[in-house]
Amino acid sequence: MANRITLNMITQRSIEEGVAMEKGKTTPEYFEACSIIEMHDDDVKALGLVPNQLVRVTSECGSVIVKTVRGRQSLYPGLAFIPQGVWANQVVPPRTQATGEPQYSGFPVTVEPVNSERRKSALELVQGAVGMWRGDQ
Amino acid sequence: MKTVTLTLTNPSELLLEGQNITPDNFAGKKTAEIAALDVWEGKQKSPLGKYFTIAGDGGATAAETKIVLLGDCTRVKRIGQQMTAGEIVIEGNADMYIGGWMKGGKVHVKGNVDSFCGIGMEGGELIVDGKAGCHLGSSPRGEWRGMKGGLIRVAGSVGSDTATFINGGTIIIGGAADIHVSTHGEGGTVVIKGDAKGRVGGQMVKGDIYVYGTIENPLPGFKMVGEVEQEVDGEIALFAHHIGDLGERHPVSKGKTVYANLYTRL
Amino acid sequence: MPKKVENVGCPYCGVCCDDLVVTVSDDGKKILEVENACAIGNQIFHHATGGERIRLPRLRQPDGTYKDISYEEAVDYAAKVLYNAKKPLIYGFGSTNCEGMAAAAKVAEKAGAVLDNCASICHGSSFLAIFDNGYPSCTLGETKNRADVIVYWGANPAHAHPRHMSRYSIFPRGFFTGKGHKSRKIIVIDPRHTDTAQMADIYLQVKQGHDYELFDAFRAVVRGHEIPDQVAGIKREQIVEVAEILKKARFGTIFYGMGLCHSDGRNHNVDIAISLTRDLNDFTKWTIMAMRGHYNITGPGAVWSWQYGYPYCLDLTKRDIAHMNPGETSSVDLAMRDEVDAFFNVGTDAGAHFPIDAVKHLRKHPWITVDPNINMASEISDLHIPVGIVGVEVPGIVYRMDNVPIQYRKVIDPPEGVISDEELFERIHQRLCELEAEETAKEGAKAAPEGVRAGSEP
């Protein structure tokens, strides 16, 4: 059992994300739809995880805490998926291969279980990143 | 040859667009006239002299004019764009489009450059001692008539999309190349002395590519046809010869189908 | 009596379903029911009248809170930000009508701004590929009426375009496709076994980031060449089998999505898909289509192309000539390279959808959000200007993913006092003209243009 593994990360739309986004990005639905990661069972096992456990995902440009879930849409081993949105974008590299498009799909991340940390809300992540987070009101 | 020295003493806040910094534009001009040439910082048009301290006059013609840039030009774009003759030496880094659409003369960058350098090149020489970004010697967006001539030499590594739609000329890369080399190429030569990441020669019709290191992900559209000895950049070496991109159309000349050639060093 | 509004267009995705039936309450203020929409479209209509809406512009105060201000103050603030910046960036337009986009372009041209839309981080790669290789495409009704082979490549309509398969591709019975699903072969190519892949007759689990190699293999096979045993995780036999199906189709369409645009190679993945489509036309009829995301994200590409010749990433700072080069004039690159000094987020949420590093760079400068709703961008803005929701409260033309213009209707009035994007931008334009005139007056006669300028601004 490894305490961290390296995976190839992709982020795309999910319908849950779509519905929740239209409801509002500060809603609990959006939080639950997007602050998650899907991996292949082999990789989940390699990390000694059970579903619903929190992990830290770290890329070349940042890290984020998300919850492992068992997705309906299966991946092959070595591939990981976070729905597009605020959490994914904490780790998506802004490099664009001179096309304008960030590296949303196909970038290396390390995934490791965490114990004492929590998932941050969308607002905390975004406002926090730009120094505007004033805590929950 | 007369030398004009530009020292970047008052750097811009945003990036500076210096398409007027060419021997063609400096030729026949006195220091003060050169200082009055336009440069752009976003929508703000200002005289060159606002940012640079300028010494020396231009030569009578572009060919007789040399420009030396001192100071940190990392955030200056388009130096040497569309130049036809003369010489530019950039003592450090420079930004995008250096030597873009060059027709003649020489640009020597002693540091690194960003993307789109040597884009649409037709002639002359672009020498970069450091690294280059993406789209080196590539064609401008949508233009199928890419690099037509000239020489680009980059000592370090380069980003993706080198030599897209290359039609002629030579690009020599000392280091590694990221994905996409000579995509849609219809001529010219690209030499990569380091490793290539992949997609080398994709959709390529004609032209030559040499890779000295390894290609991490070779394309299925290239097929090895033999071994050949060739002289490249002044040295003779043995190469595996592949033809491709077999998925692409290819012209027929004198009854024989003409393919693009990929040579990997043995 | 509640009123039913029929033939309503859905302001969610590029499928642009225009068959929604929306029931509005007696007083015309509440949306009671939405028929025919998918889960996401449904949510948009219900959200419009379901909760609290922002009714006035909000300006950030020194203590970090927002204060309501009038539209007039907001217009003045926005115009001054644009006027004073050296290179402002106006970005978004995923949820705006074409009239709003045209008005925004007028503002950008006047202000000397960079004008970009969400394609920049979405199907911009498709534009780059279209620039290089063209776009052999068709309208969605052609696919519905003729297609017997459908390919979804790097696209997951089951999640991103929920009614795409039922309206246009897999299930509908068309003129020459009377048997619907039974008369069609469905091929799905994706690294994930998606919900869309569940619908497939053939599913190819391509190795992520290696689509280009797989396309190259298809092209080589179509031309009768040998390929290696395995390409991008797919066995040769399977590639050959699928290539035969493609060649023998009567009419085929390749629908592709972010799987091509967001991974290594970006535009080249689309470019080679276009090459494959060209090749296949030597055998039979094939078409290709980008699965454009938002309901009118095709719109700015259309409007700005007829206005300037470029669909996105327009650098208008030189006032008399537009320049476009994604990689340089694209929003995320401009942000990361610190090339811009003001940011307008219009009808989108750059706060949530840009990589966070790009958000940080942009936030160094004034940031204004124009959007009906609270989103991440609005919550880090200096100024948030609410506007009516297009397709719900504001009518207008939108362009479907196949570039077909659809005329959207208004279902209810916007909250009292809330204006449309178009009106907002017209007012900002007006204010910019005034600011310009004030400065010209200050500088005296020398700054006045020579001769009479056409269409001199009021």
Add this chain to the structure above:
Amino acid sequence: MSELLIRNGFVFDPLQGIKGDRMDIGIKGGKIVETSALNNPKTIDAAGMTVMAGGVDIHSHVVGPKVNVGRLFRPEDKLFKSPHKRCSRMEMGSSVPSTFKTGYDYARMGYVFVNEAAMPPLHSPHVHEEIRDTPIIDNAAMPVFGNNWFTLEYLKNNEIENNAAYTAWLLRATRGFGIKVVNPGGSEAWGWGLNCLHIHDPVPYFDITPAEIVKGLIETNERLGLPHSVHLHCNNLGNPGNYTDTLDSLRLAEGYTPKNDFGREQVMHVTHLQFHAYGGDSWKNVESRTKEIMDYVNAHDNITVDMGQVTLDETTTMTADGPFEYHLRAGNNLKWANVDVELETAAGVVPYIYSPKIKASTVQWAVGLELALLAKDPMRIFLTTDHPNAGPFTRYPQVIAWLMSRAARDETMKTFKWLDRTIDATSIDSIDRELTLYEIAQMTRAGPARALGVSNMYGGLAPGMDADIAVYALNPGDMPSDPAGIEKAFSRCAWLVKDGVVTVRDGEVVSEPAKRTVWVDVKVPENAQVQRDIYEHFLRHYSVKLDNYSLFEEHLHNSRVIEVDTT
């Protein structure tokens, strides 16, 4: 009410038969009036200059989806090419200019009316959005019918009345101007990757031939009495040897006479004839067959044609002839866009370079000019470049110079790489004819206005007509010895008055009067059958709802409706 007096110009108005007389033109309230009706006019001194009605372009691709694809997919068409000079809006683009540049450039040349040659009905809201953004010039747009499923089905059964009812419905739904036919049957065949090269090739599934489609549409057009006639882009465009197909197409008009209240005298307008007048059987032995074609046209006055002149430029081809564009891209391997439009039409776009170094191009150049120079009646042949297919419309002044000057033609021919072979394959070198200013006025305003059925408003200078007047710095008594002078004068008119407003002065746009959308509204008897067919097709086969298809009134800009009542 603003008054203007254009004084002392040499006036050319073929609609009134005025051939260069020195006259004054009075303008009041946007209309031309007798000079005696003026009280205190501002005066434009046109002494020593040529005065004509504003130009009328019968066939140009300026607005709509395929034009916009051409703009979108050719960023290189803008690179270092756009002028650093602007009116109220930026001007971008070269072979496919932006809407703004289109309006300004036409105005600078003295044009006021441009007929968009092909509108896919499904895309009509797009066409009208672009019309809104095209300044100054009045626009009309012709919906395409030649591959429309309704049309094919009605005409297969010879149901002219139903087809007429459908046509009237579609003109209104799209706010369209007239019946355009592009490669009849061939673009529908292209739905399966096929084509109809000859007029008796059956259309797959629909069991009808191009010939039957064209005849049926002529009958429909004359039953409705539309201002314009059927406007035909023939089958087998652009292929060596196609002149026989063209003659076959021209003969389809035999026996039909025009029925309308708009002064139109033809039943068929055949467009960009240059692309349809080739002999030989390959590009190696291609030759001009303009003599055969023009002999026929000259002898049949129920036909009008336009040139489609090749201007020897890099340009962007675009047509609803989808299979032709596919064929073209196989020749030059350049980028190719295609848009098949459900139930209606198709379109393709491919960049193309006409070069003086390529024999095919120089033969095409000669063919176009020969058509005009062999024409007996310049009221029936119009100057076009099928913009942007054979060249951008901004090159009209060069075309005028070629037509007016043998020296201008010789100068261009000197640049040909295959001059001898071009001369062998054509008759251009044997033609000395030089057209007059009067004939140019016929080909660029009076003729096209009459053929379009709008000569009561456009194309002439009679009192009561729109005050659209172009003044060119050309003295007919002292024409420039260098043909470049002719080109220069027509490139930038000295004055353009549009709707009575001074719009261009010394070649520069000085104001932008409101432009109009010209369309035709035909009243036909109620037709339940057609209503039901429309309902059925929208229910089952279209991808949009019927109620969202017809243009909403709010998307029609500055409407100028021409009403026709057949009831």
